[in-house]
Structures are given as structure tokens and as C-alpha cells.
Amino acid sequence: MSPLDELYREVILDHYRNPRHRGSLNGPHVHAEGLNPSCGDEFALDLSVEGDTITDVAIQGQGCSISQASGSMMADAIVGRNFDEVEDMIRKFRLMMTIDEGDNPVDPERPGAVLGDLEALQGVRKFPVRIKCADLAWTTLTDALAKARANA
Amino acid sequence: MTDLSALRSDFPILKRTFDGRELVYLDSAATTQKPVQVIEAVDAYYREKNANVHRGTYRLSAEATDAFEQARAKVASFIGSPKSEQLVFTRGATTALNFVAYGWGLHRLREGDRILLTVMEHHSNIVPWQMVAKLTGAELVYLGLDDDYRVDLTELDRVFDERVKIVAVSGMSNVTGARGPVAELVAAADGTNAIVVVDGAQLVPHDRVDVASMGADFLAFSAHKMLGPTGIGALWGKEERLEEMEPTEGGGEMISDVGLTESRWAPVPHKFEAGTPPIAQAVGFGAAVDYLDKIGMDTVRDHERELTAYALERLAEIPDLRVYGPRDVEGRGGAVSFELGDIHAHDIATILDDHGIAVRAGHHCAKPLMRHLHVPATARASFYIYNTPAEVDRLAEALLDARRVFGLA
Numbered sequence: 001m002s003p004l005d006e007l008y009r010e011v012i013l014d015h016y017r018n019p020r021h022r023g024s025l026n027g028p029h030v031h032a033e034g035l036n037p038s039c040g041d042e043f044a045l046d047l048s049v050e051g052d053t054i055t056d057v058a059i060q061g062q063g064c065s066i067s068q069a070s071g072s073m074m075a076d077a078i079v080g081r082n083f084d085e086v087e088d089m090i091r092k093f094r095l096m097m098t099i100d101e102g103d104n105p106v107d108p109e110r111p112g113a114v115l116g117d118l119e120a121l122q123g124v125r126k127f128p129v130r131i132k133c134a135d136l137a138w139t140t141l142t143d144a145l146a147k148a149r150a151n152a
Numbered sequence: 153m154t155d156l157s158a159l160r161s162d163f164p165i166l167k168r169t170f171d172g173r174e175l176v177y178l179d180s181a182a183t184t185q186k187p188v189q190v191i192e193a194v195d196a197y198y199r200e201k202n203a204n205v206h207r208g209t210y211r212l213s214a215e216a217t218d219a220f221e222q223a224r225a226k227v228a229s230f231i232g233s234p235k236s237e238q239l240v241f242t243r244g245a246t247t248a249l250n251f252v253a254y255g256w257g258l259h260r261l262r263e264g265d266r267i268l269l270t271v272m273e274h275h276s277n278i279v280p281w282q283m284v285a286k287l288t289g290a291e292l293v294y295l296g297l298d299d300d301y302r303v304d305l306t307e308l309d310r311v312f313d314e315r316v317k318i319v320a321v322s323g324m325s326n327v328t329g330a331r332g333p334v335a336e337l338v339a340a341a342d343g344t345n346a347i348v349v350v351d352g353a354q355l356v357p358h359d360r361v362d363v364a365s366m367g368a369d370f371l372a373f374s375a376h377k378m379l380g381p382t383g384i385g386a387l388w389g390k391e392e393r394l395e396e397m398e399p400t401e402g403g404g405e406m407i408s409d410v411g412l413t414e415s416r417w418a419p420v421p422h423k424f425e426a427g428t429p430p431i432a433q434a435v436g437f438g439a440a441v442d443y444l445d446k447i448g449m450d451t452v453r454d455h456e457r458e459l460t461a462y463a464l465e466r467l468a469e470i471p472d473l474r475v476y477g478p479r480d481v482e483g484r485g486g487a488v489s490f491e492l493g494d495i496h497a498h499d500i501a502t503i504l505d506d507h508g509i510a511v512r513a514g515h516h517c518a519k520p521l522m523r524h525l526h527v528p529a530t531a532r533a534s535f536y537i538y539n540t541p542a543e544v545d546r547l548a549e550a551l552l553d554a555r556r557v558f559g560l561a
Contacts, residue, residue: 004506008499008557017494039498040515040529062528064498065558127502 006123007130008065015069015117020076023058030147034140036132041067043136045075049148052083059137066121066130071137073118078141083152086145088113090138096122097131154455156447160538162187173508176543181326181354181487181534182512183376186440190379193439197432205431206405206422220431223438224421230441231371232362233388240387240394240421241429241437245353246276248372248387249320251424252349253280255397256370257318263289266315268346270295270303270332271524272325275517277351281320290317297524300478301328305336312340319348323355323371327516327532328477329460329487331355338367347393353377353385357536358456358485360449369393375433380440384433387424394420401426452537456486459535459544463488466548472560473551476525486535489516492551493560497529500554504531507550509543 025046033044041063048056057075061068074093078086092113107113124134160166163185168175177185203213205220221236228239242248257267267281271294278292285292293311298304303321319341321332334350341348347369355361356371357378363371370393374385389397399406399417403426409416417423444452461481467473472493478484492500497513504511512532515522522528533547555561 004503004553004557007502010559013558039513041498064496066499130498130502133498 003123003126007127009120009123011073011117011120012065012069015072016065019059019068019072021057021059021072021079024060025056025058027056029056029058030144030151032140032144032147034136034143036063036067036136039063039133041133041136043067043071043140045071045137045140045144047144047148049152052152054078054081054083054086054148061137063136064130064133066124066133067136070118070121070134071140073121074137074141077116077118083145083149085110086141089115090142090145093118093121093138094135096125097134098125099131099135154451154458156451156455156537157540159187159447160540162189162443163538164188164191166538170505170508176507176509176546178533178535178539178543178547179510179512180536180539181377181516181532183382184357184379184536185538186381186436187379187443189443190381190436190439194381194432194436197435201435202432204428216431220429220434223434226438226441227386228388230445231356231373231388232364234364235391237419237421238363238388238391238394240389240424241434242372242385242387242424243383243430244374244376244385245351245372246374246385248370248385249276249349249351250280251387251400252370252372252389252397253284254400255424256347256393257281257284257290258287259398260396261285261288261290261317264315265290265317266311266313267292268295268311268316268319268337269293270321271297272301272303272328272330272332272518272521273320273322274326274351274353275519276353277320277322277349278520281318294520297330300330300480301325301476302330302478302483303333305333308336308340312344312346314344316341316344316346319346320351321348322351322353323361324358324485324487325477325518325521326354326487326534327489327518327521327530329484329489329534330478331483331485334366334368342367354485354487357444359453363388375437375440378440379443381430381433381436384430384437386437391420394424397424399423399426403427405429447537455537456535457481459539459541460484460486460488462541463533463535463544463547466544467551470548470551471555476527476530486539487532488534489530489532491527491530492554493558495554495558495560497531499558500531500551503554503557504547504550507546507553509547509550511547
């Protein structure tokens with residue numbers, strides 16, 4: 001596969017064209033918004049939380065296929081997870097994208113260490129200027145999670 | 153077609169390759185590449201003439217001053233200015249427009265006055281006016297676009313009344329390529345109290361401009377969009393307007409006398425050039441207009457028009473591709489904005505980059521225009537003297553590949 005085809009894998013294009021969990025939540029929830037000022041991509045996130053578990057999620061946003069697919073896959077992956085697992089997932093994702101160095105390793109046995117579909121985003125690493133696109137949803141999630149923890 | 157391909161050897165950067173593919177540079181509306189004549193003029197200035205200007209009594213400083221003022225004369229003459237003193241060197245078109253907004257507008261606008269703009273303006277010809285409107289109580293009014301992406305003048309009579317004190321219009325859109333209705337707005341302002349400010353950042357590099365026949369009060373442009381260095385541009389003004397305009401920056405070089413509480417300004421243009429100016433950049437700017445003069449601006453315009461016509465023809469062959477700009481090359485320049493199917497502009501730019509083709513993607517510093525067009529972002533190819541039909545062909549091929557990658561083929 002060429003780097004380009006690896007970047008735009010079918011699963012990414014599918015999430016871009018058919019984003020999961022799109023919309024907003026009605027009940028009590030935390031809300032966070034992210035923006036890449038350099039390219040104008042926007043992403044917003046509603047999390048509904050019970051105890052320390054994310055019970056529902058809704059996403060909004062507009063932008064390139066990488067930023068929007070990353071958000072859609074992330075939404076799929078975090079429903080039903082607890083805060084610690086989601087934090088593991090954020091770390092694992094950022095390790096995969098080479099945003100973070102390996103000074104905070106994630107135990108591969110922990111549930112949050114399984115990225116599943118999200119591994120399709122590995123192709124972004126060969127396009128360094130697009131890593132910030134893939135990361136937009138995750139910085140927004142980090143923000144939302146901090147709010148959720150503060151509320152808990 | 154006007155063949156300027158022999159010029160390409162003057163541009164060292166065009167020899168660069170990415171993954172073995174020769175660079176196709178289609179982002180000249182953002183900044184142009186530099187010919188060796190400009191690079192060497194800057195280099196020679198630093199090697200042989202570098203000193204501060206306008207104050208040294210030694211010969212080297214006199215040579216630097218001569219080089220700087222000769223550059224002013226060249227740039228002034230390039231746009232048909234009756235006098236070189238009417239040409240103020242600035243940091244670029246943005247600074248030039250801010251000088252007019254803060255130096256002229258701020259001191260003359262009153263509550264209820266109007267500033268007339270068009271929705272196709274670049275942020276640099278919107279934001280300074282918003283800032284000054286906020287300080288003065290003036291309001292902004294806008295002309296919209298017609299179906300062919302040209303400024304719609306049918307509303308002109310309704311919006312143009314005695315409240316309009318400033319008309320600020322782009323000579324050419326950096327997004328759609330459409331020419332602004334400068335002549336029509338100058339005619340509308342004639343006999344009123346309104347002045348006309350032309351953002352020439354995309355116009356001056358691409359067509360012959362003669363400020364005397366244009367009739368505008370101010371014209372702003374940037375060197376780096378016309379083969380020159382970054383960090384320098386120019387504000388041209390009518391003599392009486394420049395006399396009326398207050399300096400926006402104070403400091404050295406711009407005064408004739410400084411007391412403890414008050415100072416007197418140096419004559420135009422120096423009262424607008426506080427601090428040490430970008431001297432080497434001015435010399436490079438002069439070399440850039442020499443280069444363009446040698447080709448001839450009519451040839452520059454014709455080449456670009458033919459290349460744009462060819463690009464519009466090739467792009468029309470690509471399914472699901474929508475061009476946001478005038479269909480006819482008359483009255484438009486070589487900036488071509490487009491969307492392709494449901495592929496986001498940034499994805500198009502990444503795929504084209506993979507093919508070695510540099511285009512811009514995003515809102516192009518024209519968010520009001522993007523909202524007017526109901527698009528979040530477009531991809532934009534823009535052409536200059538060194539671009540060729542073969543490069544347009546490579547653009548078309550790469551766009552077909554984008555369709556394949558996104559499963560549209």
C-alpha cells in the first residue's frame with residue numbers, strides 16, 4: 001500500500017462519511033470544544049457520565065477526513081469505558097501517533113490499551129503535518145475528561 | 153500560449169524535488185518564488201553596501217541610502233506614480249492598510265459614518281476597518297457577490313450615500329480570482345467625501361497598474377507576492393491624502409524635530425517610516441520590479457490568463473469538481489479555488505503534496521467570503537509567470553488520483 005492509501009484507509013473514509021455518535025446529548029453531560037486555528041477544523045464532544053464510567057457520547061464538528069474520522073472512532077471506543085481506561089487509551093493513541101514519548105507506558109493487558117479500529121490511523125505518522133488533525137478529538141477528550149473528573 | 157518557460161531557470165527553488173517528483177508550485181497567491189536576480193541583489197547589498205540609511209555622513213551610508221531610495225523610485229515608477237515620495241515602504245500590504253485605517257480613518261471617521269467593503273475582501277482589508285470602526289462609532293457596510301462571483305454593484309446606489317467616507321476594495325480576490333470593481337467604485341466616490349483604498353496585494357503582481365489612471369486614493373501591495381523579499385511592501389497615496397494622514401508609528405527616522413513633549417514629523421514619505429527600514433528587502437523589491445518590467449506586465453497578464461483558461465478547462469473535465477470563481481478569464485486572475493466531491497480541502501492538499509504539488513487549503517484569510525459561499529474551506533491553485541501547462545496537467549492527474557484514493561472513481 002502506498003503511504004497515501006495507508007493514510008486514507010477504507011475504515012477512515014467510512015467514519016468520515018458516516019460518523020458515529022453524531023449529535024448532542026440531552027441529559028446532564030460535560031461538554032468540551034476543540035479547534036485547530038491553523039486549519040479551521042472544529043470538534044466538540046458531549047460525555048454523559050455515571051460514577052467514573054462514560055455511558056454515552058455525542059460528537060459534533062467539521063473538518064478534514066482525518067480529524068473527523070479520528071473523532072468518530074474515538075467516540076465508538078470510549079463508550080462504556082471508565083476514566084482510567086480512557087486515559088490509558090489517550091496515552092496509547094498519542095504513543096501510536098508519536099505525539100508522546102514512551103515515558104508513560106501503558107500496560108498492554110489493560111482494557112484501555114486496545115485501540116482496535118483506531119490503529120488504522122497509524123498511516124498519519126508518515127504525514128507529520130496531519131498528526132494535529134488526528135489529535136484534535138483527543139485533546140478535546142482530555143479536556144472533557146478533566147471536567148468530568150472535576151464533577152465526580 | 154505565451155511561453156515563459158525559459159524563465160524557470162532563474163528560480164533555483166523550482167529545481168527541488170519531493171520523493172523524486174519535481175516541485176509544482178501552485179501557491180503564488182500566498183507568496184511567490186524568487187528569481188536569482190532578486191536573491192543576488194539582496195546578497196550584493198549585504199556584501200557591498202550595508203549601512204544604515206538617511207543618517208550616516210560616511211560614504212558607505214550614502215551608498216546604502218541611494219540604493220534604498222533608488223528602490224523606492226523603481227517601485228513607484230512600476231505603478232505609474234507621478235513622484236517617488238508618494239510611495240511609502242511598509243512591512244507589507246497588511247501594514248499599509250493598517251496605516252490608512254489608523255492614520256487616516258481613525259482621525260476622520262465620526263459616529264454614523266460608513267466604511268464600504270466587499271464580502272470578498274481578505275482579512276487584512278476587513279479587520280483594521282473593524283478595529284477603527286469600533287473606536288470611532290463608524291459602521292461597516294458590504295457589497296455582496298453575483299452568481300459569477302463578481303462584486304454585485306446592483307446594490308451600490310442603495311448603500312453608497314453621504315455617510316460613506318471610506319471605500320476599501322480588493323483589486324483582485326485571493327480566493328476567487330475575481331477582479332474588484334475599482335473603476336466603478338472610484339467613479340461612485342468621485343465628487344463625494346469618500347476616499348477609495350485599493351488592496352492591491354493580488355492585483356499589482358499580476359497586471360499593469362497605473363495609479364494615475366486608476367484614480368484611487370491609496371493602493372497597498374506586498375513585495376513577496378511579486379518575486380520580492382518578505383517583510384516589505386508599499387503604500388502608495390495621493391499627495392494630499394498622504395499629507396492628511398497621521399503616522400501610526402513614532403520613532404527614529406520619522407521626525408524633523410523632537411522636543412520633550414512634542415515632535416514634528418519628517419516630510420512624506422519618511423514620516424511613515426519609523427525606525428530602520430527593511431533596506432536589503434527594499435533593494436530586493438527594486439530588483440523584483442526590474443525583473444517584471446523586463447518581461448512586461450502585459451505579458452505577465454496574458455500568460456496568466458492563458459494558463460488560467462487552460463486550468464479551468466482541465467478542471468472542468470474532472471467529475472464532481474466545483475470551481476468557486478468567475479468562469480470567464482476576462483476580469484479574473486490566476487487564483488482558482490475549488491472543491492472536489494466530499495473530499496475536504498486539507499485532504500486534497502495532502503494528496504496533491506504527495507504528488508509534489510503545492511496548493512493552499514483552508515479559508516485563505518477570507519472567512520466572510522467562505523461563509524458567503526457556504527463552504528468551510530477550499531483548495532486553491534494559483535499561478536504565476538513560472539507555471540506551465542504541463543504543471544496544470546500534473547494537477548489534473550493528481551486530482552484524478554484524489555478521486556481514486558477517496559473511492560470516487
